[in-house]
Amino acid sequence: MKGHFYKPHCKCPGKQKKKCGCGAKWSFIIDVGIHPQTGKRKQKKKGGFDTKGDAEAAAAIMLVELQQGTFVEEPNTSFMEFADNWYNYYQSTGKVKPGTIRMRKYAIKNLLPYLQYLKMKDINLSTYQNALNELHAEGLANKTLVGIQNTGKLIFKWAMEKSVIKTDPTLYSYIPKTRETVEDLERKKETINYLEKEELALFLDAAKTKGLERDYVIFMMLAYTGMRVGELCALKWKDIDFEEHRISITKTIYSDNKHVKEYELLTPKTKRSNRIIEIDEDLIKVLEEHRARQNEVRMRHRNTYHDKDFVIAKMISNYGYPEYVGQVEYRTKRLLKITNLNPSITPHKFRHTHVSLLAELGIGLQEIMDRLGHEDDATTKNVYWHVTKPKKKEASTKFAEMLREL
Incomplete structure (x- = not known):
């Protein structure tokens, strides 16, 4: 093999280098062609080998890679x-x-x-x-x-x-x-957090009577539709069909929660997230009342109002700009403290609450998944099975009673 194999850092004196005892590593240097610009020979070298045999093997691999055009000279980039x-x-x-x-x-x-x-x-x-x-x-x-x-x-x-x-x-x-233990799985089931219907009623009443401006419409929307908070903050009036009682979910919002005026509207989380949600007369009425109050603010601040058609638009400062998710999280914590409800509930848990109430009404899992814009979600399924478990037991009991009566 063409090449020079040596120990550049050997400290052994004179002829003793042939029987090196200082533990220096082996290196090699080989010719790899002619430099096209200077005409001088090109060389590659590499060190750090424990034995001469290791250095020769590495040099052989490099020569093959050079001949096949697969050699990559790895830079010292961290x-x-x-x-x-x-x-x-x-x-x-x-x-x-x-x-x-x-x-x-x-x-x-x-x-x-x-x-x-x-x-x-x-x-x-x-x-x-x-x-x-x-x-x-x-x-x-x-x-x-x-x-x-x-x-x-x-x-x-x-x-x-x-x-x-x-x-x-x-x-x-x-x-x-x-690997999860049985205890881990049981604990996981116990930590499925959502509001029971009585708790939701208490929370919404607090939002209406003790909430900040827009609290009632914000949490009515989350509870009655199961939409994501980002979808709510991105919602525009043109997305709501007041005659057909429908809401079209076509976008979500992104902001860093620090700069109110810097936001970006994005496509929904998944393809299934692009959906239509049917709503009832009660929510329509709340939205109409909210729109009337918003129009008053728009008229008072017509010269500075950020008129981009947002439903949950700011009404005290930065008029017209969409609310950001962090503010909704703050408002949730505030109302949970007032009502003395589970402090671990987040705005996203209203989706789980929505699932639990629909399941209790006997709505099928697939219909619920379609309403929430889910292709598949383990938590949604867990909430659904948790709520419908008593009904399954009831069905089993009734089936056994029927057979006994035959």
Whole structure:
């Protein structure tokens, strides 16, 4: 094999280098052709091998890759530097929703403590898997780990495309899982949170009599339709058919909860989220009253009103701008405290409350899923089975009684 194999850092004096005892590593340098611009020979070198045989094997592989045109010279780019470059590229494509971009940034933040100073070329399956294992040990939820894993795969795939690395360390990686015990499953069922119908009535009464402006219409909409909070904040008057008693869900909203005037309307979460919700006369009446009050505010502030047709528009300051999700969360906590109801209830739990009430009325699971815009959702199913369980037992009892009477 053409090449020079040596120990560049050997400290043994004179002829003793042939019988090196200082533990220096082996390196190689090989000719790989002529530089097209200078006409001088091009050389590649690499070190860090324990034995001369290891160096010769690595050199042989490099020569084959050079002959086949598959050789990749991995640069000394750190994970932190490359992940930052990838994130800027990912963000600039304009094809990704802001919420997803934010999730990718969070995923990178979680990986940095384990990979940030490592060279991309030095990260192998063991190193990457260890990062996932450590994050799992910290107690991160499986959903969060899935987001981290998917982000890692995107980063290293891009590194492969850019010839920054030869092999993808995420290829055979996996998300660690803790096997659930019977007690875990029972505890999970017990923590399904939603408001019972009596609790919902108490909450809505507090929203009407002790709530802030717009509280009643906000929580009536969430409770009576099962829509997501982002869908509610994005809703426009043109989406409501007052004659047919229908609401069209065609969009959701994104904002960072800090800059009220900076928001973005996005397509719904999934294809099934684009849907029509039937509503009743009571909710229509509440909406009509709210629209009348909103028109008064619009007229008083006609010169500064952000007139973009939003239903849940601000009416005390920043007139006309859509409400943001964080404010709805604050209002929920406030009313829960006033009513002394379960403090763990969030605005999203009104979807679960909606499911429970529909299930209690005997509405089928598929009809409920269609109304909520779900293709599949484990929590929705759990709520449904929890509510309908007594009816199933009742059916079983009645069936047995019928047979006994024969």
